[in-house]
Amino acid sequence: MADAELEVLNPSGLHARPAAAFVRASSAFAADVTVTNLTRDAARSASAKSVLGVMGLAVARGHRIRIVAEGEDADEAIASLTELVSSGLGEAIDAA
């Protein structure tokens, strides 16, 4: 198992476009990847391979998320997703 905690800095959080980019990336890994919005509801997690699940977490700018991966490429998945979220998921972001 591997995990990471990250702050989302996209201007509108993980809305449709960044959520889609995140899900596309997660889906490339064999590992089961789940994501939790620690700021909103730490008890609820969603599959990182479901765009509806990720959007349903209502992650806004400045929210902290936790990504957990389980499976053979778990480390790789976490490293790659951490990099993707930190770089803004294809959107221009500014440090808060």
Added chain:
Amino acid sequence: MTSELRGTPAAPGMAVAAPWIYRAAAHAGVESMSLDEASAAAADEIGALGAQLRDAGREEEAEILDAQAMMAVDPELQAAAAELAANGASPAAAIIEAGDAVASQFEATGDEFLAARGADVRDVTARIARIMTGVPAPRLERRSVVVAADLPPSVTVELDRELLVAIALEGGSRTSHAAILSRSLGIPAVVGVSGVCDAAAAVSELGVDGDAGVIHLDPDAETSARLADAAAAAGDRVALDAGFATTTLATADGHRVACAANISEPAEAAAAFSAGADAIGLFRTEFAFAGRATAPDEATQAAAYAAVLRASAGREVIFRLADIGGDKPIAYLPLEPEANPFLGVRAIRLAERHPDLLPTQVRAILRASAEVGQRASIMAPMVADEEDLEFVQRLVADARAVVTDAPAPRVGIMVEIPSAVLLADRLAPHVEFMSIGTNDLTQYLLAADRSNAALAGRQDPLHPAVLRAIRRVVEAAAPSSCEVAVCGEMAGDPVGALVLVGLGVDELSMDPRAFGAVKRAAANRTLDELVVLAMAAQQMSTAAEVRTAVEAS
């Protein structure tokens, strides 16, 4: 007197036609396809509609459809539907119910944006159910006013544009997807019309006034005629212009002039190219600096600039270095109050007080250029003389010494200070292009402050003095390989554009909305006619005289 309903005007224009009421159908039919097959087919259909919108330059709506295509095959949605089906629901009812559950959950978050995505989910599951039960896509049979509670982008795009003459919705606001899409497609629309679905079901014709936000129910002959006349008059001009928007900017005898776009945000680039731009002739980069507490760093700027280069797919993009100061103050760049900011410390003159500003920006442009693998064009504003030009060339050389993997940029200057007009023969051999900013050049040449309304009558770039200045720049550039463009508002005014073509300008850069009108104007004249007209204009006394002469010719 006809009865009418009032709503919010969402997209301008008028139309009269029979109502066609769209309801997301209830699917009680028999499934002829599995849930998996139907979901995959729905994802394909939605993806194709998204691509169609992207080709038309409607990036924002295209992204909604991209996300919807992913929703159609979403594993959680599919699992929820499969479970409902296993418990006895028909597959079509199961996918609808699973979609409703997700949408309700989105709506329950209280997040306005997420709640709106709930409608997108319902739209997707309705499509899957429709495909699964073999019901054909909604189709217009004749010219229609489309009436609905709400109209998802996926349905709007799918309807026959020739038959869809107007939209009237119960829900929505001016900023809803439906409203934005109607405006960008030029379909008259009124939104927030309560009771319109029921009212439309009881009448045979609807008149839509998208300017006033009124729906006329079974309009009488007089109202119909009024709406039809207004639609025809506006439509004739707009349709004629629109027919030219994506053509080549050329005179009747085939003299070509580059048609470029002025943009102020990266997101405008794709739309500009779809609208018929040959290049981005002026990318105002102030957006990167405005509305922030601190200066944007190199990487942030580079990401924004790379997006525009990518959208250009190899066509030229001219980045104008930040023109800050004057009337455009920025919070984190404290500027001394000045009595005459337009004659003050603005644009490249800021370098002394803020030495990092321009080097950072030039490096960011080069990094974007290296990343995309496309040459950038860099344009310096407010260049007065050779000393200013040397400063700019040093700036570019220093940045290239740091960012070594970028293709060599094209370097050019704005010509807006009268001294640059007088020195154009000295500047032209050292730059690859000069772009004349006619707004500032006019105010400087005629000593008439742009921000002073009392002098508005003295702001006309058709003034013979301005025309002579432009001609002087064209002649000074001719012996070098330096191109001459005009990127002021004059280039987007059909009368101004005709004179500029006659003066021998190589490129006109304007708001993309002006492409159609400018191209149509040019296509009706020969180059010889315009050269003669431009020569005569330089001998006239006033701007008004020039305008009258061009319009009468």
